[in-house]
Amino acid sequence: MADERLTDRLDRIINALVAGGDATAALRDAEAAPLARVAADLRHYPRREFTTQLRAQLEGRARMATALAARNIRAGFTTVTPYVWVPDRGLADFLVRVFDAVETSVADNPGHGTHRELRIGSSMLMIGETGELAARAPMRPVAFHVFVEDADAVFARALAAGGTSLGEPADRSYGERSGYIRDQYGDHWYIATSLGPSAVPEALRTVTPFLHAQNVGEYIGFLQRAFGAVEEARHEIPGGAVPYARVRIGDAAVEMGGPADPMPGAYFLYVADVDVVYEQAIAAGAKSLSPPAVRPSGDRIAFVEDPVGNHWYIARS
Amino acid sequence: MIEAAQADPARFLELYDRHVDRVYAYVSRRAGSRAPAEDITSAVFEQALTKLPTFEWRGVPFAAWLFRIAANALADHWRREERNSHEPPPDVPDEREQYDLEQRVSLFRLVDRLPETQRQVIQMRFVEDRSIRDVAAALDRSEGAVKQLQLRALENLRKGMGHHG
Numbered sequence: 001m002a003d004e005r006l007t008d009r010l011d012r013i014i015n016a017l018v019a020g021g022d023a024t025a026a027l028r029d030a031e032a033a034p035l036a037r038v039a040a041d042l043r044h045y046p047r048r049e050f051t052t053q054l055r056a057q058l059e060g061r062a063r064m065a066t067a068l069a070a071r072n073i074r075a076g077f078t079t080v081t082p083y084v085w086v087p088d089r090g091l092a093d094f095l096v097r098v099f100d101a102v103e104t105s106v107a108d109n110p111g112h113g114t115h116r117e118l119r120i121g122s123s124m125l126m127i128g129e130t131g132e133l134a135a136r137a138p139m140r141p142v143a144f145h146v147f148v149e150d151a152d153a154v155f156a157r158a159l160a161a162g163g164t165s166l167g168e169p170a171d172r173s174y175g176e177r178s179g180y181i182r183d184q185y186g187d188h189w190y191i192a193t194s195l196g197p198s199a200v201p202e203a204l205r206t207v208t209p210f211l212h213a214q215n216v217g218e219y220i221g222f223l224q225r226a227f228g229a230v231e232e233a234r235h236e237i238p239g240g241a242v243p244y245a246r247v248r249i250g251d252a253a254v255e256m257g258g259p260a261d262p263m264p265g266a267y268f269l270y271v272a273d274v275d276v277v278y279e280q281a282i283a284a285g286a287k288s289l290s291p292p293a294v295r296p297s298g299d300r301i302a303f304v305e306d307p308v309g310n311h312w313y314i315a316r317s
Numbered sequence: 318m319i320e321a322a323q324a325d326p327a328r329f330l331e332l333y334d335r336h337v338d339r340v341y342a343y344v345s346r347r348a349g350s351r352a353p354a355e356d357i358t359s360a361v362f363e364q365a366l367t368k369l370p371t372f373e374w375r376g377v378p379f380a381a382w383l384f385r386i387a388a389n390a391l392a393d394h395w396r397r398e399e400r401n402s403h404e405p406p407p408d409v410p411d412e413r414e415q416y417d418l419e420q421r422v423s424l425f426r427l428v429d430r431l432p433e434t435q436r437q438v439i440q441m442r443f444v445e446d447r448s449i450r451d452v453a454a455a456l457d458r459s460e461g462a463v464k465q466l467q468l469r470a471l472e473n474l475r476k477g478m479g480h481h482g
Binding site for chain 2: 006007008010011014015018034035038039041042043044045046047048050051054055057058059061062063065066230248
């Protein structure tokens with residue numbers, strides 16, 4: 001072996017190393033040992049195609065984050081705020097009775113119905129009451145995950161306020177006690193108390209929109225490309241269904257599950273640069289409902305429809 | 318730099334350039350193979366970008382913050398793989414490991430600066446796990462010449478490390 005050339009001895013050591021084999025014998029080869037130590041570390045050398053590609057991905061995300069980073073978001077609001085369309089003020093009354101919602105603002109817009117804003121715990125909700133326009137503006141019932149101190153008590157209040165049970169309160173395997181309610185307009189309210197250390201899980205606020213999609217994996221891909229969503233949780237079951245996933249858009253959490261019949265709703269998306277986010281959404285496969293323009297409210301807003309039918313009001317306030 | 322990145326996410330790339338090899342070296346040591354090491358490294362920087370606004374300087378170095386995210390990402394990975402499911406996340410590097418990691422980061426940068434053919438040999442042998450015969454065919458050289466290049470590359474790296482450490 002002493003006669004064997006260093007190039008060949010080293011090559012055998014490297015073959016053993018990359019095969020995950022034992023190269024300790026190399027340490028007895030005084031000439032090869034220092035090189036073998038370097039070789040052992042080289043097994044951890046990162047693929048430069050990988051680090052370059054990851055850099056490009058992060059660059060896209062960072063650009064999107066800049067466009068999303070609304071610095072003047074209205075007090076109490078987050079990047080995503082649900083906008084629920086109903087014919088009358090019955091929903092607002094329901095939310096006040098059931099969740100102790102507080103109405104923070106109301107505006108009658110002749111010819112456009114009533115715009116109402118309510119605070120529920122740490123979350124805001126906007127309601128569009130279509131009034132006499134109801135026939136032209138069909139309801140868009142949506143689903144919400146609401147965390148409360150006592151799910152059983154709130155569930156009982158929801159029934160008393162005219163809700164229909166979709167599932168009695170029970171301890172769920174996913175770490176909460178929850179009961180499911182459908183209100184008179186068809187919205188779903190998943191009323192929950194976390195079984196963890198605090199009633200509201202750390203990652204969430206009081207109210208989180210819960211989107212339904214036939215193919216959650218594909219839909220998350222859309223939200224990532226369109227709005228820079230970041231996937232935070234995904235529970236996949238054999239066969240590929242995703243009964244639960246959570247993404248973050250800006251500073252707001254959005255939950256989803258499927259396959260389920262879509263419940264396309266409407267959501268305000270407060271961003272720093274409406275045009276950039278609008279273009280990105282269209283490029284990702286959203287349909288334009290109305291390109292960016294300054295609206296009568298004074299806000300620059302664009303309207304798009306995503307692949308599962310949700311409407312997004314991309315706004316800079 | 319961190320404050321600049323918090324104010325302007327586009328500046329995050331400077332932090333990425335500075336730390337990606339360090340995080341990869343930490344993860345790679347524990348991930349078992351290349352594919353999970355890359356997945357986990359991606360997850361670490363995706364999360365770091367998301368959580369950057371919550372980073373608070375309080376004397377904690379940025380690298381330590383990244384290692385903490387990486388430790389949790391490794392634990393998540395193991396949970397998904399259903400092994401070690403009850404084990405706590407791995408430790409963030411102690412002083413000894415930090416020294417080793419810095420050595421590796423220096424080594425990786427030396428590889429990037431090797432003469433091109435030597436760098437290609439290292440890339441094909443260690444990253445792509447290709448045989449000498451394969452590398453020889455790809456570079457249109459004899460096997461003996463490739464072994465020679467391999468030796469030369471390792472000697473250069475060792476010399477470079479000597480100067481570093």
